[in-house]
Amino acid sequence: MHLKRSAAVGLCALSLALCVPSRAVIQNGTLLHFEAMNNASFATCQGSRAEFCVRTCCEKGENVISRKCAPSSTDWAPTFLNQTTTANLEIIGGFIQECKFGYQLKTLSFHIDESTKYLLSSSGELEVQTAENTFALGFNYCFFNLEVNDQILESVRSCVKISVPQVAGLPSIDSVPSVSVRKCCPPDQMMGVSKDALVCVNRSSPWRPAVIHSYPTQLAQLPAEKTNISDPGKFKCPNGTSMQFLIPSASKDAFFLMSNGNILLARYNLSIKPGLFCLDDLRNPTSAPQPFATVCHTMPKQRTPKQLEAHCTDEVCVQKCCAAGFRLHNSQCVPTTLRWKPTFYEGERLFRGQVAHKVLYGQINCDDGEIHVFNGSRSATPLLQKNGGLRVNGTVYTFGVHRCCIDSGSIQNLPASLNSPGHTLAFCCQPHDKEAELMEIVKKILLIMSSICLFVMLAIYMLVPCLRNIHGKCLMSHAAALFAAFFFTVYNQIVPVEEGPSCDALGENNATVLYYFHSCIEVISSNADG
Structure with missing residues (x-):
C-alpha cells in the first residue's frame, strides 16, 4: 500500500x-x-x-x-x-x-x-x-x-511538577530590561481548536508567559512590565522550514521561554532563535488555558536526482529525508533523540556485510514526477538496496538510485504498530510516463466522442417513432447503458474519485446500467418469443 x-x-x-x-x-x-x-x-x-x-x-x-x-x-x-x-x-x-x-x-x-x-x-x-x-x-x-x-x-x-532544565549563562530576570517574544494571536486572543483547525479566539485575561532565568535555573512568570510582545498575530514560518506544534501536556516536547529570548526544547537540548517560533495559550473548554508553541525547524535543501548524482560519483549515497537529529512526522521534520542508521538489503534479504556509503540530507525535488509515500506496512515495506536504490516489498515498485529519501518517522492515523518514531518511511519520486499520459489524453477524447455519438443515436431513435420497434428498443437500451457507463468513466478520469463510498457508488452505477441493458434484452426477447 x-x-x-x-x-x-x-x-x-x-x-x-x-x-x-x-x-x-x-x-x-x-x-x-x-x-x-x-x-x-x-x-x-x-x-x-x-x-x-x-x-x-x-x-x-x-x-x-x-x-x-x-x-x-x-x-x-x-x-x-x-x-x-x-x-x-x-x-x-x-x-x-x-x-x-x-x-x-x-x-x-x-x-x-x-x-x-x-x-x-x-x-x-x-x-x-x-x-x-x-x-x-x-x-x-x-x-x-x-x-x-x-x-x-x-x-x-x-498535575506534575515541572522539571526545570539547568542552562548555564542565562541572565536573571531582574537584570534584563525586557524579554521580546512573538505571540501567535493578537493580544486579546489566544489559540483554539475549531473543526480540527487552529484558530485565534477571544480571551478574557492577559497573557503571562513563564520564563526560565538565572543559574541555578529557575522558573518564574514574566512580569507584565518586562513582557515585550512583538508583531502579534502575524506569525508564519519562513520558507524552507518545517512547522511543529508543541503542547507539553500532549507530548514529550516540553518547551521553555528563556530570559535571552530563545526557547529551549528540553528533551533535545535544542535552542530555537526568535523569528522561528511564536508562543501563546491554547484554550481549554473546561479549564485554564495551556501553554502552546509553534516552532519552525530549518529543512535541508531539496535536490533533484541529477543534483544528487553530481554529489555521488564513486560511492553509494543514501538520501535521509531530514537533517541529523530530526525524523519525519507526516511530511514534516521534527526533532528526535533516536539515532538513525541505514539498513541495507540485497533484494528482499537483509545484507549483513558492510556498505561504504555517504549520507546526504534533504527530501527529493520531484518536479518531473509524483511523490509516493511508503509507510512500511507488510504490503509496502521500503527496502534500501546496497547499490543505493530502493525496492518496495509487496509491490511492483522499484526505484533507481537518487529517486527516494528514507528516514524514521510516523504518519498520523496509522495503527500504533506502524507509527513508532523509529518506523521506516520512504518518499519516492515516480517520473511521469509521457507516452502513457498521451495515451490517457487520447483515451479521454475518444470516450467523450463515443458518448456524444451514443447520445445522438439515442436521441434519433427517441424522436423517430418508426425506429422504436423491438430491435430499435434493444438498441436504445444498449446505447443508454453504454452512454451512462462511458459518462461515469470519463467523469472519474477528469475528476478523480478517491477510494471510499463515492468510488463504490460509481462502480455500482456502471454495474447497474449494464445489468439493466441485459435485463431489457431478456424481457424483450421473451416477449418476442411469446
Whole structure:
C-alpha cells in the first residue's frame, strides 16, 4: 500500500490535551479536596461498598466527545483491570481544576506511549509507569476517556511538577530590561481548536508567559512590565522550514521561554532563535488555558536526482529525508533523540556485510514526477538496496538510485504498530510516463466522442417513432447503458474519485446500467418469443 503525500499535519494530539485533571472529588454535592482525604476514606469510595475506586475527569456516565464532557451511553471499563476487579469498582466523576504555577498538565497513555502501564491500588492511589519514568500520582489524577466512534481511548491526566532544565549563562530576570517574544494571536486572543483547525479566539485575561532565568535555573512568570510582545498575530514560518506544534501536556516536547529570548526544547537540548517560533495559550473548554508553541525547524535543501548524482560519483549515497537529529512526522521534520542508521538489503534479504556509503540530507525535488509515500506496512515495506536504490516489498515498485529519501518517522492515523518514531518511511519520486499520459489524453477524447455519438443515436431513435420497434428498443437500451457507463468513466478520469463510498457508488452505477441493458434484452426477447 502506498499513500499520496499530504502536507496536512493532523491535530489529533490536541484532542488529548483539552482536559485538565481534577484535584478534588464531588460526592453527594460535597467537595472533598485531596489534602483532606485519606486512604481509608477513598478505599470505601466515600460510603460505597466497592473494593476499588478510580477517578474520571468527567462526571460518571459522561465521556469526552468533541473535546467536552458529554453524556454517553458507552460505558467505560478500565482495560488494565481484570473482570473480577471491575465488578468491584466504583467510578467517581472528577472536578476540573487548573494546575497551580510550577506544575503542568501531563498526559500519560498507552495510545501515545505503548510502554505505559497503570497500577491502581485498592486505596484508589495510582502509579503510572513509562519506559522513561515512574509517576506516583497518588490521588492526584483522573482518567480522560475520549470517545471516538463508540470506542474509548483511555488516558490519565495529572498535575506534575515541572522539571526545570539547568542552562548555564542565562541572565536573571531582574537584570534584563525586557524579554521580546512573538505571540501567535493578537493580544486579546489566544489559540483554539475549531473543526480540527487552529484558530485565534477571544480571551478574557492577559497573557503571562513563564520564563526560565538565572543559574541555578529557575522558573518564574514574566512580569507584565518586562513582557515585550512583538508583531502579534502575524506569525508564519519562513520558507524552507518545517512547522511543529508543541503542547507539553500532549507530548514529550516540553518547551521553555528563556530570559535571552530563545526557547529551549528540553528533551533535545535544542535552542530555537526568535523569528522561528511564536508562543501563546491554547484554550481549554473546561479549564485554564495551556501553554502552546509553534516552532519552525530549518529543512535541508531539496535536490533533484541529477543534483544528487553530481554529489555521488564513486560511492553509494543514501538520501535521509531530514537533517541529523530530526525524523519525519507526516511530511514534516521534527526533532528526535533516536539515532538513525541505514539498513541495507540485497533484494528482499537483509545484507549483513558492510556498505561504504555517504549520507546526504534533504527530501527529493520531484518536479518531473509524483511523490509516493511508503509507510512500511507488510504490503509496502521500503527496502534500501546496497547499490543505493530502493525496492518496495509487496509491490511492483522499484526505484533507481537518487529517486527516494528514507528516514524514521510516523504518519498520523496509522495503527500504533506502524507509527513508532523509529518506523521506516520512504518518499519516492515516480517520473511521469509521457507516452502513457498521451495515451490517457487520447483515451479521454475518444470516450467523450463515443458518448456524444451514443447520445445522438439515442436521441434519433427517441424522436423517430418508426425506429422504436423491438430491435430499435434493444438498441436504445444498449446505447443508454453504454452512454451512462462511458459518462461515469470519463467523469472519474477528469475528476478523480478517491477510494471510499463515492468510488463504490460509481462502480455500482456502471454495474447497474449494464445489468439493466441485459435485463431489457431478456424481457424483450421473451416477449418476442411469446
